[in-house]
Amino acid sequence: MVIYLTGDSELKKEFYVKNYISGKDIHYRRIYADDTDKISELKYASQSVGLFSNSKVYDLVDFDEWSKSEKNEFMNISFSNEQVTVFVRTQKVSKDIEGGQVVVLEKPKDWEEEKWIELILQTAKELNIICNKEVAQEIYNLVGSDEFGILTELEKLKTYSNDEVSIEDVDEIVYKRTISxxxxxxxxxxxxxxxxxxxxxxxxxxxxxxxxxxxxxxxxxxxxxxxxxxxxxxxxxYSWSEISKLAKETEIASPKVARFLGFRFKNSKNPPFxxxxxxxxxxxxxxxxxxxxxxxxxxxxxxxxxxxxxxxxxxxxxxxxxxx
CATH class of the missing domain: 1.20.272.10 (Zinc Finger, Delta Prime; domain 3)
Structure with missing residues (x-):
């Protein structure tokens, strides 16, 4: 079976694969574009799994980096054996793709604040962190729309706060994401x-x-x-609710709108302007x-x-x- 993980959220793809293999007796293998024997390995896997073998999961983590000829070769491999699952992480697939399941995993748009807060809550749950919406809002205020920045800060909070995060923990531990x-x-x-x-x-x-x-x-x-x-x-x-409303109307990320309007972040090193x-x-x-x-x-x-x-x-x- 081939499962195409499409869309622009690499974090959601990571958790999707993690949850799929969790608790299962399987052989998991990540395959990268620069692996020279990847095609032959996948061909062999599609044909050689026996009745008493462990199930196998192959995770093609950077399929978009493969050459056109390599992609074509992969598309011609039949993964009909139920003991083999292949995840293909890609931005998009052709509408007429055959023989595979397509799962779309997208990041929220920069200005979709409520969806980012929901993503923070979901990510905290994946990490077994107790986190309420007020805490998620504070994390978003400091980190912004950066999914791996959110993951990094939640992992830090998990280490220092015994799995239950408070507003005080966020203000003490999470630094405002360094802008470029x-x-x-x-x-x-x-x-x-x-x-x-x-x-x-x-x-x-x-x-x-x-x-x-x-x-x-x-x-x-x-x-x-x-x-x-x-x-x-x-x-x-300007209040945060006013900033959020304006961010949605202009389709500009809330943290950027906040800085333009001189919003006072608690941990910001920049005086408000x-x-x-x-x-x-x-x-x-x-x-x-x-x-x-x-x-x-x-x-x-x-x-x-x-x-x-x-x-x-x-x-x-x-x-x-x-x-x-």
């Missing part, structure tokens, strides 16, 4: 920390492709524009146009380090003039 250096750079610009952005510039241009940087910069400010355009302006801080106080739709539209021109010059071959240095220096000068 590129995200740190983008927020340094939007939070008007221009000296910090210039300090990060050398590392950013050496670690990321120029087109990736210009695209990320554009998307960062377009996301901010969409948040401000859909925002109900008010005095004071409410972008609403410093940007308007008009000012953002002008800035996005400048970034668009920068992006065009990058694609024409201009040096992105020079272009970003010029843009950041201009923004720094404009900030200085506004404060005079």
């Amino acid at each position: 250096r590129l995200d740190e750079f983008l927020f340094a610009i939007s939070e008007r920390k221009y000296s910090k952005a210039l300090e990060l510039l050398n590392d950013i241009v050496s670690e990321y492709d120029a087109v990736v940087i210009s695209y990320a910069l554009s998307k960062h400010f377009i996301d901010l524009f969409n948040i401000i355009a859909n925002l109900h302006r008010k005095q004071g801080e 409410n972008h609403v106080l410093y940007y308007t739709p008009k000012s953002l539209s002008n800035l996005i146009n400048r970034i668009y021109l920068l992006d065009r010059r990058v694609k024409l071959g201009d040096d992105i380090k020079v272009l970003l240095s010029e843009l950041i220096s201009e923004l720094k000068q404009e900030k200085s003039e506004q404060s005079e």
